[in-house]
Amino acid sequence: xxxxISKASLDDRGRFAMxxxxxxALRSRSDGKxxxxxxxxxxxxxxxPDGEWTAVENxxxxxxxxxxxxxxxxxxxxxxxxxxxxxxxxxxxxxPILRNYAEIDRSVMVMGQPNKLELWSEEIxxxxxxxxxxxxxxxxxxxxxxxxxxxxxxxx
Numbered sequence: 517x518x519x520x521i522s523k524a525s526l527d528d529r530g531r532f533a534m535x536x537x538x539x540x541a542l543r544s545r546s547d548g549k550x551x552x553x554x555x556x557x558x559x560x561x562x563x564x565p566d567g568e569w570t571a572v573e574n575x576x577x578x579x580x581x582x583x584x585x586x587x588x589x590x591x592x593x594x595x596x597x598x599x600x601x602x603x604x605x606x607x608x609x610x611x612p613i614l615r616n617y618a619e620i621d622r623s624v625m626v627m628g629q630p631n632k633l634e635l636w637s638e639e640i641x642x643x644x645x646x647x648x649x650x651x652x653x654x655x656x657x658x659x660x661x662x663x664x665x666x667x668x669x670x671x672x
Contacts, residue, residue: 518628523638525623530615531607532624538633539606548602552610552635554617556592558644561610561618561635568631569597610635 522535534542542548546565555562564572576594579586598611610620618637625636636644 517630518633521625521627523623523625526610526615526620527607529609530612531603531609532626534602534606534608535626536606538626538628539602542602550600550602550608551597552600552608552614553593553597554614555634556589558634559618559637559640561614561620563600563608563633563635564631571631573597 518538518541520537522537524532524535526532542550542565546567549566551564551566551569553562553564573594576590579590581587581590596614596617598614600608600611602608610624615621618635619640620635620637623638625638625641627634627636627641
């Protein structure tokens, strides 16, 4: 599990130093082997430890690609997936095509999620956060319906 958010700067080659809070967990979970791809719903990138990526890829592979929506999902998520590694200095290279997709220029916001990290342009993240807050109640109601959970049991 990854928690929290940190800011990092890109160098001229498109590398950023992975924040220490995440670096140690990535090394222990995947020996520094990672997969980075696009998020189809938001303008950010998803960075998975290798083992977590394998589970995602296997799940996508099990879907029937006879359905156009599934084919497009597979095309986008797997098609943009790129193997990357933490180098000896704890840096990760974001390939140019992925930096362009997420509009990441000089700084990257690294946000923890249960099985992955999200990489955001600072400007896009700052623009999205007020929207997330305003849509929060609707989103939680949707979760309640989908997962049949009691919101009173969730401590925020």
